[in-house]
Amino acid sequence: MKSDISEERPVQLFLVPTPIGNLKDITFRAIEVLKSVDVILAEDTRTTGKLLKHYEIQRPLQSYHIFNEHKTVERLIERLKKGEVMALVSDAGTPGISDPGFLLVRAAKDVGIEVNCLPGPTAFVPALVNSGLPNDRFTFEGFLPHKKGRKTRIESLLEESRTMIFYESPHRLMKTLEQFAENFGKDRMASVSRELTKVFEENVRGTLEELIEYYKENPIKGEIVIVLQGVGKNV
Secondary structure, eight states: OBOSSOTTSBOOEEEOOBOSSOTTOOOHHHHHHHHHSSEEEESSHHHHHHHHHHTTOOOOEEEOOTTTHHHHHHHHHHHHHTTOOEEEEOSSBOTTSSSSOHHHHHHHHHTTOOEEEOOOOOTHHHHHHHHTSOOSSEEEEEEOOSSTTHHHHHHTTTTOOSEEEEEEOGGGHHHHHHHHHHHHOTTOEEEEEESTTSTTOEEEEEEHHHHHHHHHHSOOOSOEEEEEOOTTOOO
8 A cells, every 4th residue: 555645655554543432433444454454553452353353354463552662663663664564553542642652653754664644533632622612722631640740740731721631540530620620720611521432422511610529429430531721711
């Protein structure tokens, strides 16, 4: 498969977004690429295996995750240089967005290997649009540090005027909302999205104080996106 930009340089590394919940949220092109590559690099081969089985894709799988990416990048680059064509996928969403991918892409670019990232699912886009908060300018913060550096990161955002987007886990949601209320003010508007594209999708909008009260009574599971109003924004 050739790059759309240059017929002289075939794409050897594809970054393929995968559904964040609903298996129908995959593009025809993504399926076509996954069927054509020599090997698929997967964050969790079990999770990706279910997706491949659903779409009857039979290509070799290799594990590539946050715990082994530093050790495997050099070997993968050597294989790419010899002509192998690879696709990188994460468990859900677009590789490199709070998931492994950056190191491999950078290393490939450094040696002139053609990389192509397909458009597709990523959790923060529907969460942002669903939030009802300004989306003309925003900053994606991903996961806050669990302990060291967490307070410093939050304080660095106190004067941020753009809408802020965070990923969070269910067991840290209350802690994060309470820290936001303490630092940004209880009346700051925010939105919490969970289980995006799935049967139990939920998008809850309100002040930080209202969200804290809501989730005290409604504990949740699943992947979470928090969208937070920027300073000085009228919503």
